[in-house]
Amino acid sequence: MEGLSVVQANLKVYVDPSQSKNLSSAIFRELSALLFKYNDAFHGVLLAYNVHAPENKGRILPGVHPFIAVRLEAKLLVFSPKPDMLLEGKVVKVTEESIHVIVLGFSSAIITDEAIRNEFKYKTKHGQGLYVNRSNRRHVIKAGTMIRFVVKSMNEETLHIYGSLMPANTGSVKILEKFSEHMNTESVTINSTPKKRRSKEKYEVTTQITEHGSIVKDAPSQNHYDREIKKSRRS
């Protein structure tokens, strides 16, 4: 899942003098107030923080309302989805016009029917709506499925994401992973059809790589994956 990053930040927290007795709890309170909100400074939504032992001292800033400024270093987990990033989330509602997803438990995403590729057909089963992939009947998206989708845009104020299931590498995570697993552990099948020839090709490619031992295995399998998709599309 993209969009998550851990950043190291130098922060300055302004604490009210009445809290001077217990600075660390005041600092934690201030930082906690920033959680799950979009922050321009971090260019994303703050999900978690890890403060390294804040010193219990700070400079007092004079003024009409004096504050204590405490410097500290913190590791921050920031969520900043940008367009064309791949995100994963859990489907909570499926209708004929949209799929509603919740990402990381707090951000709601919607994928409208115009952004769902034609491969997926809407069906109703046992009163529940679901999307079934025409080429792979097992590929089902319904309430409770974890899906991977591409970000179209995000509303920073409301943390609402508009997603898309158009690209080929989107859909139910379980199926996608099974597929890539399948690709990684491809076994050789000897066959006389053109299909076989292709699989032979694949085998050759993988062996070449293992011989050299320097290239990541994922790279060629991605190509295989695409080829498989093309094949399925054709059928």
Next chain:
Amino acid sequence: SIALSFLLTSHAAAAITREAERKRRGRRRRRRSISSALLLLNPRLKSFPSRRLIGVPLLLTLGGFITRQVPLPLPSLAASRISFDLPSIGFNFRCVISLMGVEVATNYAKMEEDISLTDSQLVYSFRLALKSVSSGDTESYRRLVDVMNPSGRLAPDEAALLLTSTKALSGAVADIDDLHHEKLLKAIFNLSLWNFGPDVIDALLELIVSLAASNGKHVDSCLDMLVSNFTPPNKVLDMLKQPRGLEKKERVLPRVHAALKNISELVPMAASRLSSIVLEQMPWKSKRNVDQWSMKRQLIYVENMFKLESGAIREFVGANMLKDVMNVLRDLDVAIGWDDILHDDSSKGVFMIELEDENYADGDEDADADGKLPSTLSEKSLSKNLTAELLDSLMVQTFEHLESSVSNKRLSEVFDTLLSSFKDTVLNTYKSKFTQFVMFYACALDPEHCGTEFASELIDMFVGGHNPLTSRMSAVAYLASFLARGKFLPPAFVASYLGRLVDWCWQYCVMHDGDMNPKLHQVFYSGCQAMMYILCFRMRLMVEIPLLKSQLFCMPIDKIFKHKLDPLKVCLPSIVEEFLKQAKAARLFTSSKTFVFEDLLVSNLSRDFGGLERLDMFFPFDPCLLKNADSFIRPNYVYWKYVRTTYHEDIDDDDEEDGSDGEVEGAAEFDDDMEEVIISRSYGDNDLEMDEFDYAMNKMSITPRNNSSAGLRMPSRIRPSMSPESL
């Protein structure tokens, strides 16, 4: 056949359009051409193989015909008796027409056709209508807005139209834009669910939920709309207590709460917005007058807040709901006038005032006839005050909610929130009158857990030197009043907290070896007064249990009172007096000096230690004057008149033979009599009964009964009566 069908269609279409555009050439001709066209659609013409091929383009043409806003001669079609039965295509002709804005002839309803659009086709047409707004074509959109703006009672077909449109709109929410479709959104959010039947309500709520889930910008408005449906329109508000109103309430409220739950499932951050929205839309806010309408609205609103507190999304909004309710109670409390005349009457002791509450009720009937804010606070005068009535009903609601929390086994979490709210607000509210009884009742429901927590918090607040002065003094006053008045608190419990209090006071004495100075040692004097107040109520009980008696006698009480700081001089005279009398009778402590108080309730010294807020005279759990709330409190409350003091010991034991067993627990056995007394007390017409009762009570008291003002220093007098004294 395809070619043929197209030919025929084009002919028919041409005929229709030609005829339609000619002005009033005569119905017959038009009818003929249309009828002939429509005959092609007749399924009875089985010989026509490509009915479907013709049907669709023909209907589309008709559609095009319709959009040009020419009134379709439907009545004439009806007359021609062509039945449209196109199950294969499916058309809800009525819906399409309404959408496209053609005026439907009134007897259209009589047509017996059974054609329905599939849902997806309807949704598609709605989406088209919505999208076309941005390109300037607003006709269908405007019609849609009209449908969503129903006025008055809906006829069945209007209701059906609203239902269908709503369902279709739910599918088209992704195309609703807050810029272009402002009117539509406004219309949707202004709907009041209380006016509709259950299926329309369901459809509308489904629309709201989809709207909120589709676009984050709509979440706030959707929540606003749902919360505004917590209160019904005025007509329904009137009949809420009747079966019809109750039925409507049962229809609407559970659905609204279910919709709120659905929204927070689909949009997790919505729940955090909900608390502030609920607070904003509260019908009654502080500094406003209470009238009948706002009272009823507030009551049902708070009912909803309690539902949220115990409902499916309670972990997100529950705590805030409780805190907001407590704030409302406190605001109402503060809004009720409090006249200090009652307490400034220096000829009466603290305990006297409670006993004489009954007397006020008789005399003030005329004074309060005009219904203004009462000059003296009594139960009867309060009953005419609307603010007090609202507070009373809200407190009853709160008590009932606490009771239901007990049955849901949630009382401890509810209590935690209540306690933190209490510390933040009520504790420091200058002379809060009744709100604190919520805490009292919660402790009564669960003395072991809640009672202990409450008392511990109070004592910790008192001994914590870092807390503000007034909070500390207020906390100890609450503790004293609580330990004295809580009938559900076992004597051992009282003794342990009393012990802590005494220990603290003694430590203070040791640390501050100074002379008497009321202003400097305010906290100390308030602690001492608290000690004495508790002992006035509970000394007898503690002394009767050997273990507690020895605990009591081990406490450094006499050392404190004999110290240089001289609390006996500074604390409230009537309390000091009563304490001294009881302590002497119990042989706990005898003062070497005699105190002559000269009938003072307060002395200058006690005023000094009490400070500006007169915390020397603050007894928070004095009897609750709100009638309905009091009925909950009464069984758990210790009334001074029923407290047995230590100087009652001299009474003969033959009293105890009179069937009053179990006297160890103080006033417990007087329950039945208490009920009698309280019901009859305000109206003074049952003197005979009172006298008999008084007689029984007086036999137990040794205090002299005389009417002269000199005798008024005796605080435990019940009522002047003719009964013999047994001194």
